[in-house]
Amino acid sequence: MPxxxxxxxxxxxxxNIAGDSTFHLMKSAQARGAEQWYYDVxxxxxxxxxxxxxxxxxxxxxxxxxxxxxGEVRKIDLGRDVDVVLMRQDPPFDLGYITATHLLERLExxxxxxxxxxxVRNAPEKVYVLDYARFMPPTLITRSAAxxxxxxxxxxxxxxxxxxxxxxxxxxxxxxxxxxxxxxLAELFGQVWPxxxxxxxxxxxxxxxxxxxxxVDGDVLGAINRxxxxxxxxxxxxxxxxxxxxxxxxxxxxxxAAMGPELKARGLVFVGIDVIGxxxxxxxxxxxxxxxxxxxxxxxxDTGGAIWDAIERRLGV
Numbered sequence: 001m002p003x004x005x006x007x008x009x010x011x012x013x014x015x016n017i018a019g020d021s022t023f024h025l026m027k028s029a030q031a032r033g034a035e036q037w038y039y040d041v042x043x044x045x046x047x048x049x050x051x052x053x054x055x056x057x058x059x060x061x062x063x064x065x066x067x068x069x070x071g072e073v074r075k076i077d078l079g080r081d082v083d084v085v086l087m088r089q090d091p092p093f094d095l096g097y098i099t100a101t102h103l104l105e106r107l108e109x110x111x112x113x114x115x116x117x118x119x120v121r122n123a124p125e126k127v128y129v130l131d132y133a134r135f136m137p138p139t140l141i142t143r144s145a146a147x148x149x150x151x152x153x154x155x156x157x158x159x160x161x162x163x164x165x166x167x168x169x170x171x172x173x174x175x176x177x178x179x180x181x182x183x184x185l186a187e188l189f190g191q192v193w194p195x196x197x198x199x200x201x202x203x204x205x206x207x208x209x210x211x212x213x214x215x216v217d218g219d220v221l222g223a224i225n226r227x228x229x230x231x232x233x234x235x236x237x238x239x240x241x242x243x244x245x246x247x248x249x250x251x252x253x254x255x256x257a258a259m260g261p262e263l264k265a266r267g268l269v270f271v272g273i274d275v276i277g278x279x280x281x282x283x284x285x286x287x288x289x290x291x292x293x294x295x296x297x298x299x300x301x302d303t304g305g306a307i308w309d310a311i312e313r314r315l316g317v
Contacts, residue, residue: 028304079110093165116267135281140199145186158202205277212291218260222295245298249278
């Protein structure tokens with residue numbers, strides 16, 4: 001019997017199909033004969049113990065500008081009408097996102113949610129990584145410009161300031177050793193976000209790339225090295241970075257081995273971690289990680305197939 005999949009994601013029309021990981025997973029599922037539904041997280045609802053969504057059957061094809069076809073929208077029961085929910089909408093990791101995880105968590109025992117919503121809620125990218133602080137560069141989480149100045153004095157040199165629940169390299173700033181604009185930046189962050197922000201020592205090695213390593217059920221699937229575009233220090237592909245083929249250093253393999261069993265135990269099937277300079281872990285991405293298209297293109301690995309294999313193992317099919 002074909003696997004029935006509901007994909008909770010951002011609008012299909014906005015996808016850049018050349019490198020989008022969710023689109024790649026949908027193509028892989030379709031090639032296996034899966035029945036797929038698309039829905040917007042805003043349509044999630046609970047009534048009388050049932051979780052529903054307004055969903056449309058969807059088919060996809062790799063044709064720019066004509067990459068999906070939707071059927072008629074209807075209300076489906078996510079516990080009875082599907083086998084898997086792919087939770088793939090991008091952050092912000094706000095109360096709306098957190099509420100969706102609470103609702104999807106109630107599908108436990110009926111429908112597999114990937115990644116596990118309880119674990120996603122408890123493992124935000126720049127907080128969960130603190131469990132592996134021994135692999136991280138010097139890091140501070142604070143609301144205080146005075147704390148940042150003290151951190152800079154202690155460690156010397158420039159720092160990077162970023163929102164705690166941001167994504168895609170957005171609102172990431174480099175503050176030089178003289179601390180110029182630090183007070184204004186701390187004030188801005190305090191006005192825009194209610195949570196503290198993250199500060200890390202600037203790693204010059206980022207000029208040589210920020211490696212994205214993808215793990216599937218705790219095992220390494222592959223890696224790409226993302227390099228900054230001209231005039232940038234951020235290497236995220238969403239802000240102009242570009243990808244190179246890459247393997248793992250001994251230290252990177254150690255990092256993956258240290259966290260792999262825990263990722264699998266938490267139901268975090270598809271995870272992307274970021275490592276700079278071959279040794280400095282900066283993030284663990286569990287909400288909507290990316291990178292599988294580039295890894296497949298460089299290494300010839302069936303990345304979508306590997307993820308669906310892991311999902312099907314959990315389903316027992």
